[in-house]
Amino acid sequence: MAFEILAEEGKARAGRLTTPHGVIETPSFVPVATWGAVTSLTMEEVRSLGSQVLIANAYHLHLQPGEDLIHRMGGLHRFMGWGGPIMTDSGGFQLFSLGAAKEHGVGKIAPIFPGDRGGHLKRGRGSSLVKLDEDGAEFTSFLDGTIHRVNAETVIELERKLGADIVFVLDECTSPLHDRAYTRAAMERTHRWALRAMAQHGKNPGRQAIFGIVQGGAFRDLRTESARFLAGLRFDGYALGGSLGKSKEEMHGVLEWTVPLLPAHRPRHLLGIGTVDDIWEGVDRGIDLFDCVAPTLMARRGTVFAKGEKGFKVRLMNARFREDHGPIEEGCTCPACRKYSRAYVRHLFAAGEGTAERLASLHNLHFMEEMMREIREAIRKGEFGAMKRRWVG
Amino acid sequence: MAFEILAEEGKARAGRLTTPHGVIETPSFVPVATWGAVTSLTMEEVRSLGSQVLIANAYHLHLQPGEDLIHRMGGLHRFMGWGGPIMTDSGGFQLFSLGAAKEHGVGKIAPIFPGDRGGHLKRGRGSSLVKLDEDGAEFTSFLDGTIHRVNAETVIELERKLGADIVFVLDECTSPLHDRAYTRAAMERTHRWALRAMAQHGKNPGRQAIFGIVQGGAFRDLRTESARFLAGLRFDGYALGGSLGKSKEEMHGVLEWTVPLLPAHRPRHLLGIGTVDDIWEGVDRGIDLFDCVAPTLMARRGTVFAKGEKGFKVRLMNARFREDHGPIEEGCTCPACRKYSRAYVRHLFAAGEGTAERLASLHNLHFMEEMMREIREAIRKGEFGAMKRRWVG
Numbered sequence: 044m045a046f047e048i049l050a051e052e053g054k055a056r057a058g059r060l061t062t063p064h065g066v067i068e069t070p071s072f073v074p075v076a077t078w079g080a081v082t083s084l085t086m087e088e089v090r091s092l093g094s095q096v097l098i099a100n101a102y103h104l105h106l107q108p109g110e111d112l113i114h115r116m117g118g119l120h121r122f123m124g125w126g127g128p129i130m131t132d133s134g135g136f137q138l139f140s141l142g143a144a145k146e147h148g149v150g151k152i153a154p155i156f157p158g159d160r161g162g163h164l165k166r167g168r169g170s171s172l173v174k175l176d177e178d179g180a181e182f183t184s185f186l187d188g189t190i191h192r193v194n195a196e197t198v199i200e201l202e203r204k205l206g207a208d209i210v211f212v213l214d215e216c217t218s219p220l221h222d223r224a225y226t227r228a229a230m231e232r233t234h235r236w237a238l239r240a241m242a243q244h245g246k247n248p249g250r251q252a253i254f255g256i257v258q259g260g261a262f263r264d265l266r267t268e269s270a271r272f273l274a275g276l277r278f279d280g281y282a283l284g285g286s287l288g289k290s291k292e293e294m295h296g297v298l299e300w301t302v303p304l305l306p307a308h309r310p311r312h313l314l315g316i317g318t319v320d321d322i323w324e325g326v327d328r329g330i331d332l333f334d335c336v337a338p339t340l341m342a343r344r345g346t347v348f349a350k351g352e353k354g355f356k357v358r359l360m361n362a363r364f365r366e367d368h369g370p371i372e373e374g375c376t377c378p379a380c381r382k383y384s385r386a387y388v389r390h391l392f393a394a395g396e397g398t399a400e401r402l403a404s405l406h407n408l409h410f411m412e413e414m415m416r417e418i419r420e421a422i423r424k425g426e427f428g429a430m431k432r433r434w435v436g
Numbered sequence: 437m438a439f440e441i442l443a444e445e446g447k448a449r450a451g452r453l454t455t456p457h458g459v460i461e462t463p464s465f466v467p468v469a470t471w472g473a474v475t476s477l478t479m480e481e482v483r484s485l486g487s488q489v490l491i492a493n494a495y496h497l498h499l500q501p502g503e504d505l506i507h508r509m510g511g512l513h514r515f516m517g518w519g520g521p522i523m524t525d526s527g528g529f530q531l532f533s534l535g536a537a538k539e540h541g542v543g544k545i546a547p548i549f550p551g552d553r554g555g556h557l558k559r560g561r562g563s564s565l566v567k568l569d570e571d572g573a574e575f576t577s578f579l580d581g582t583i584h585r586v587n588a589e590t591v592i593e594l595e596r597k598l599g600a601d602i603v604f605v606l607d608e609c610t611s612p613l614h615d616r617a618y619t620r621a622a623m624e625r626t627h628r629w630a631l632r633a634m635a636q637h638g639k640n641p642g643r644q645a646i647f648g649i650v651q652g653g654a655f656r657d658l659r660t661e662s663a664r665f666l667a668g669l670r671f672d673g674y675a676l677g678g679s680l681g682k683s684k685e686e687m688h689g690v691l692e693w694t695v696p697l698l699p700a701h702r703p704r705h706l707l708g709i710g711t712v713d714d715i716w717e718g719v720d721r722g723i724d725l726f727d728c729v730a731p732t733l734m735a736r737r738g739t740v741f742a743k744g745e746k747g748f749k750v751r752l753m754n755a756r757f758r759e760d761h762g763p764i765e766e767g768c769t770c771p772a773c774r775k776y777s778r779a780y781v782r783h784l785f786a787a788g789e790g791t792a793e794r795l796a797s798l799h800n801l802h803f804m805e806e807m808m809r810e811i812r813e814a815i816r817k818g819e820f821g822a823m824k825r826r827w828v829g
Contacts, residue, residue, distance in 0.1 A: 080784055080791040083476070086775070108783040112759055116779055124775050366505055382479070382517050386509055390501040391473055398473040400790065 044208070044252035044279050046310050050423045054302065054329035057422040060310055062128040062208040063250045064120060067095045069310060070326045070418050072411045073130060073334035077103050079123040082339040083401045084408070086124045092377070092405065093412035097125055098334045101202050101210075102134025105191070106184050110204040118206035130334070131207040133198050135256065135284065136315065138180050139216035142173035147218040175215060177232065195236035199243040203251065209280065211314075212240035214256040216285040226260040226286075233258045234272050241276055252279035254312060261288030263300050270304035281305045282312040283330075291320070298328035319348070319355040319414065323435045326418055326427070338411050342403035345392045347371050348410035359389045359403070371402070377409035437601070437645035437672050439703050443816045447695065447722040450815040453703050455521040455601040456643045457513060460488045462703060463719045463811050465804045466523060466727035470496050472516040474801070475732040476794045479517045485770070485798065486805035490518055491727045494595050494603075495527025498584070499577050503597040511599035523727070524600040526591050528649065528677065529708065531573050532609035535566035540611040568608060570625065588629035589636040596644065602673065604707075605633035607649040609678040619653040619679075626651045627665050634669055645672035647705060654681030656693050663697035674698045675705040676723075687714070691721035712741070712748040712807065716828045719811055719820070731804050735796035738785045740764050741803035752782045752796070764795070770802035 045061040060067040074081050074089060076097040081089050089097070099119060104110060116122045119129055148168040173182040179194025193201070195213050202210035213236050215229040237255050244253045255278035259265030273281060283301060287294040298313070305311055312332035313325050322333055341347070341356065349357045349372040359371070370380035371388060379388070379402035391399035414434075421430040438454040453460040467474050467482060469490040474482050482490070492512060497503060509515045512522055541561040566575045572587025586594070588606050595603035606629050608622040630648050637646045648671035652658030666674060676694060680687040691706070698704055705725035706718050715726055734740065734749065742750045742765040752764070763773035764781060772781070772795035784792035807827075814823040 078784065078787040078789045079780070080789050083790040083794060085771070085791065085794070087771075103787070107787050108758065108779070112779070115759060116761065116777065122777070122780055122783075124780070365501070366508060368509065378478070378480075384509065384515070386501070386505070387472070387515055387517070390515075391471065394471040394496070394500050396471045396473050397476040397790070397793065398478065401476060401478070401794070 044250075046280070046308060048308070050425075052422050052425050052427040053327065055326050055418075055422050055427045056329065056331065057419045058310065058331055060128075060331075062096075062252070064126060064128045064208050065095070067128055067332075068419055069331040070322075070415060070422075071095055071332055072322070072415045073098045073312075073332055074338065074408060074411075075100075075334055075336045076123065076125075077336075078107070079104065079119065081404075081408070082343070083397075083404050084339075088378075088405065089125075089408070090127070092409045093416065094127075094408065096128040096130060096208075097123075098130040098132055099123070099205070099207065100134060100137065101131045101198060101205060102137040102193075104131075104205060105134070105193075105201055106186050110201045114204040114206070120206065128209070129207040130209040130254075131202045131205050131211065132314070132334075133202070133211040133213045133256075134193065135211070135214035136216050138173050138175070138182060138193075139218070139285075141182055141185070142171040142175065142180075143216070143218045143221065145169045146171050147220045149218050149220055175232075177235075179213065179236075195239035196243040199240050199253075203247070203249070207251065209252045209254060210244075211254050211282060212237050212256055214258055214284050217258065217260050219261065219286045219289050221260060221286070223260075223262055223265070226258075226262055227265055230258040230260075230265050230269050234269070237273060237276060241278070254278055254280040254282050254310075256282045256284040256314070257301055257305075258285045260286040261293045261297060263296070266297055266300045267304060270301045274305055278309065280310040280312060280332075282314050284314045287316075291324070294321070295324055295328065298325060298330065302329040320435050322414070323418070323431050326422075327431060338407035339404050342407050343400050345389075345399070345403065347403050348407050349373075359385065359392055364389045371406045372410065375406065375409065377406045379403070379405045379409075437643075439673070439701060441701070443818075445815050445818050445820045446720065448719050448811075448815050448820045449722065449724065450812045451703065451724055453521075453724075455489075455645070457519060457521045457601050458488070460521055460725075461812055462724040463715075463808060463815075464488055464725055465715070465808045466491045466705075466725055467731065467801060467804075468493075468727055468729045469516065469518075470729075471500070472497065472512065474797075475736070476790075476797050477732075477801070481771075481798065482518075482801070483520070485802045486809065487520075487801065489521040489523060489601075490516075491523040491525055492516070492598070492600065493527065493530065494524045494591060494598060495530040495586075497524075497598060498527070498586075498594055499579050503594045507597040507599070513599065521602070522600040523602040523647075524595045524598050524604065525707070525727075526595070526604040526606045526649075527586065528604075528607035529609050531566050531568070531575060531586075532611070532678075534575055534578070535564040535568065535573075536609070536611045536614065538562040539564050540613045542611050542613055568625075570628075572606065572629075588632035592633050592636040592646075596640070596642070600644065602645045602647060603637075604647050604675060605630050605649055607651055607677050610651065610653050612654065612679045612682050614653060614679070616653075616655055616658070619651075619655055620658055623651040623653075623658050623662050627662070630666060630669060634671070647671055647673040647675050647703075649675045649677040649707070650694055650698075651678045653679040654686045654690060656689065659690055659693045660697065663694040667698055671702065673703040673705060673725075675707050677707045680709075684713070684717070688717055688721065691718060691723065695722040713828050715807070716811070716824050719815075720824060731800035732797050735800050736793050738792070738796065740796050741800050742766075752778065752785055757782045764799045765803065768799065768802065770799045772796070772798045772802075
């Protein structure tokens, strides 16, 4: 895997990541295909919207249909029908969701809307379904109650069988409510897992690239230490994972402390983020890759992206759209906006008709891909700062 | 509206129905777009699968978003984004579903799978939400509990506002458990409503064609009387509605008694039917048009059409497909089969991923449209009888 930086403006950079299954122009948004599909869309559609790379989830695919089956079916690219680059997330965040996040009733950032890896603010608390130890984690399948065990090595083997272009190591995500001592212990364990994962990967790297994950919560010293430690391990790329604090400001802090310590010539991925604002702020602080369920999760709930609206979001069920002849978003060229009115899409949501979610997903993903294209162009032209001010102030 | 018969073989006929929004080659399958969308599909897809005409439901669209809104939005064609011919069903069957069908715990044919207008065998009985009287019907909205009233005239006005090419009159459907006396009384009321609907339509027919609906349950004398009565009213086409008895044999009887009494030069529509068998048997008895929710309803439940399988149906969740590299149906050229394996689609159903329903819907609708194309070609070549034996024995 090769990563070339084509242009820089401040810390923002436009690059080109070359994988065995094609090129990813960065900064790039990575649509989430947890189970090997982007909800309600076909791969042809995802491709036509301009998406360059997808992220599937090793944890989910382990539970259903299983990595061995996918391997026998010719690997994940063939199984999904996606010829482009694929990443697989390790499942570290899912273990957090079923574990500490459940106990604490939180996600990776306490007060943020969907923009995380499924872990926005939860209502109420529960008991953990995960037992973490030095070796790895034991957890109960949410599908059928069976007990599963993973560790630093087995996740790498699991991801090898899936055959993604880029794999993530297993990490332990901490909650914004964990104290410094616990966050440090978890970070140190994550580092030991990273070493083991790297060793396992090195036995048979094939053409797979491997990304390490920086932990350390919202503690500056821990994040700094984690970034330095992982930077020494020569990963192909670096992700920022785990708790990003209790506010946008804390998240920006995490980026500012960490990114400058990572190797400049390696891609940087902000896991499970984000909203429109988060992406501009992330790029401005040197992030190259973002994955997020927001476009399709919002679509399912009838919320669409639109410029000029608060938070770039509109609820289509709002009564003001009842007879709105305009498209979902004025000026948009996506397949939904080219053809259908807000009134029609709103009606389909009101009627509970499945086509509604689909049209909203097409729009939301198109919106995100167009924004990323603008970001890349702006950086290449040295206009990123000006463009960011126009978008998010 | 013009209807031309191009070829006949026995009672089967291949024709061409010309509407203000284009031509329908018959026999034709009419996908159901209850709320103005074919579940999980876009209009472009429906068109690309070969569908020629859609049927929406006046009753549903009255409740949400309302016929006046659709009228102000430029009519149903524009609202839905479908430039081809549209039919609107009157809602007579929905009144039956909420009324007698609920009381009796039955659909239009007691023991049949989904192939009817939503009224397959129900489990358990309930109390009617409909009050029928000589004028029309009062019913409670299943969406918000509001009380609505429709009658023979208001349904025609409602359908005029929607602006479909072909509208159906309001009828009273009876249950297979209704006795002869009730079925006769309901049929006679349906006839009086047909006269009123025709008169209302005649005040301002515009370019809308109007279809009458033959009733009379599975009673030969009543069906005969109803067909004769309606044949005298010069409808643009004729539908067979209501109870089709307690078995396939009774349904075939209803067709054999009725069809020969209808004007030969008018199209004939079998409402809410059917399965693959039903369509071949219907065409063989002179039916030109069929509408049915089966392709999309089955898809939602993970059942797909396939030749060589019992009842032409396969449940994708069957364990034998776990690692099946083949397409949903061997030899199929639909967008789902061209690209995805049974193993993948099965996995998406197992994971509860929305793309699954979509791929199955694409296949099922394509299957149906290809079969109709074969039927039309066979009739034109005088090979319908032979082809029917190959398909359904």
